[in-house]
Amino acid sequence: DVKVTQSSRYLVKRTGEKVFLECVQDMDHENMFWYRQDPGLGLRLIYFSYDVKMKEKGDIPEGYSVSREKKERFSLILESASTNQTSMYLCASRPRGGIAREQYFGPGTRLTVT
Amino acid sequence: TQLLEQSPQFLSIQEGENLTVYCNSSSIFSSLQWYRQEPGEGPVLLVTVVTGGEVKKLKRLTFQFGDARKDSSLHITAAQTGDTGLYLCAGASGEGGSEKLVFGKGTKLTVNP
Numbered sequence: 001d002v003k004v005t006q007s008s009r010y011l012v013k014r015t016g017e018k019v020f021l022e023c024v025q026d027m028d029h030e031n032m033f034w035y036r037q038d039p040g041l042g043l044r045l046i047y048f049s050y051d052v053k054m055k056e057k058g059d060i061p062e063g064y065s066v067s068r069e070k071k072e073r074f075s076l077i078l079e080s081a082s083t084n085q086t087s088m089y090l091c092a093s094r095p096r097g098g099i100a101r102e103q104y105f106g107p108g109t110r111l112t113v114t
Numbered sequence: 115t116q117l118l119e120q121s122p123q124f125l126s127i128q129e130g131e132n133l134t135v136y137c138n139s140s141s142i143f144s145s146l147q148w149y150r151q152e153p154g155e156g157p158v159l160l161v162t163v164v165t166g167g168e169v170k171k172l173k174r175l176t177f178q179f180g181d182a183r184k185d186s187s188l189h190i191t192a193a194q195t196g197d198t199g200l201y202l203c204a205g206a207s208g209e210g211g212s213e214k215l216v217f218g219k220g221t222k223l224t225v226n227p
Binding site for chain 1: 144145147149154155156157158159162164202204206213214215217218219220
């Protein structure tokens with residue numbers, strides 16, 4: 001089974017703090033994704049990476065950065081957390097290629113910024 | 115911009131009832147996935163459909179991909195309380211080898227005992 005793990009299930013941070021969210025997958029997948037999920041807005045793609053040290057902006061990259069130094073690990077960084085970044089953050093991975101393009105999700109990190 | 119519209123947004127039914135949720139777009143997708151997400155958890159893949167007109171069954175769940183590959187439906191027969199969750203559809207466009215998926219906003223299903 002594909003296993004995607006996220007470093008924290010719940011996180012509370014203060015406005016202005018630098019926040020790191022970590023995601024690790026154990027299936028040697030090339031592609032990894034970071035989403036945020038908010039009621040009424042659905043899943044929105046923040047960043048994705050298709051290889052080590054490679055990244056592409058998604059639909060809402062402002063206020064976020066990412067790091068992919070190793071194939072199995074994809075980190076999301078909130079440079080200076082703000083209250084409007086309170087959300088559920090989901091990491092996903094999938095292998096390169098194929099028509100189906102299914103993604104495998106981690107359990108999520110619920111981040112609250114106060 | 116590709117969009118996937120899901121309907122209904124909310125659905126509350128009694129155990130034993132049948133239901134259908136829909137996922138519609140004006141765009142063509144090379145494949146479409148359905149996920150179920152339970153509260154506080156990440157989405158879990160249920161099925162992928164890739165061929166226009168394809169029908170797949172997963173126990174009491176029946177998934178159909180439209181002939182034109184622009185829409186899909188999920189039918190649940192004799193719903194159970196364990197079917198409660200958020201059902202998401204997601205489409206792959208196939209354009210330029212993009213790895214991104216387009217997600218619908220989901221149908222929140224509550225099955226009451």
